[in-house]
Amino acid sequence: TGEIKRFLRDDGIIKVSRSLKEIAVKVKITREILNNRLNREPTIEELSIEMEVATEDIVMALESNTEVESLYKTIYQ
């Protein structure tokens, strides 16, 4: 079992995704860059292409971000 998993990962068939917090930070930065470049809000696909991160990971990261933010608010307000 361990072996088949290791084989698949080494093969790049399964990419272990980056941490959601890391993606959330990157979304924030990339959103600003694209906003300036396009003169409008980027779409989720445009972000996905620019960041080379799957849209599904961006969706999850957005939620983890709100949790971080609301936690931050509760603690520091």
Place this chain on the structure above:
Amino acid sequence: MDRKNAMSLEFDSKSENESFARIVVAAFAAQLNPTIEEIADIKTAVSEAVTNSIIHGYDGREGKIVLTCAIEGSKITVSVMDKGRGIEDIKQAMEPLYTTKPEMERSGMGFAFMEAFMDNLEVISAPEEGTTVTMTKTIDEIKLFS
């Protein structure tokens, strides 16, 4: 676009499922290639509707909530249904600042938020039968051509 897609999700009336419901709707809406702001709008509206079902509809008791999403072209329709206590006077309930739980944060602004963040809001409810909130939003497509 003549895209069509539909889903229906049933989950327990538990506060930890509020965040879950938000992700589900965001993930489904992602097919329409929205902006982060459009996703945030839809998530806020869904949060308000689901929270209402949990705290007002079932009043903390166990129950099932059904969330459905349908995509037609560039329009998404989201509905949140509970079989909880229901609403006696819908018009009054939808008035900004009206609340039957004044001890809670952001009191009385749930329906106002749903109206503000979505294009359309419809509430069907009957006492002791439950409540169904249906909201629609059209995702801007102009951005695709600019």
Place this chain on the structure above:
Amino acid sequence: MDRKNAMSLEFDSKSENESFARIVVAAFAAQLNPTIEEIADIKTAVSEAVTNSIIHGYDGREGKIVLTCAIEGSKITVSVMDKGRGIEDIKQAMEPLYTTKPEMERSGMGFAFMEAFMDNLEVISAPEEGTTVTMTKTIDEIKLFS
């Protein structure tokens, strides 16, 4: 932990819903505080099961797929059900490299992956009635105390 939670999702048999189903399961499993690797395992297994329902069960035709997840303590049970063509010989179908669609990528390894990435796999199927795949995985809790 005596945590308990459950959900049930019905969606159209469309390839764009494979990614959607993956996020739904990942978002639900998130309550168990899994590692990125554990989430990746579950997502891979769900992808394989949902893809099988779409390409083998319904063979590209329209149909509904039902995904259910239940959490009990630190164990998650995921099941994927279709009402498609079904499987004649389940034992043979589950053999690594066995496939009825040899033209596809990663041929014949779907069930092997589900077995590798989850703790337990059960397949119930009948020709012309459909297929239900049920998988369980216990999320390691030791990390909570380390």
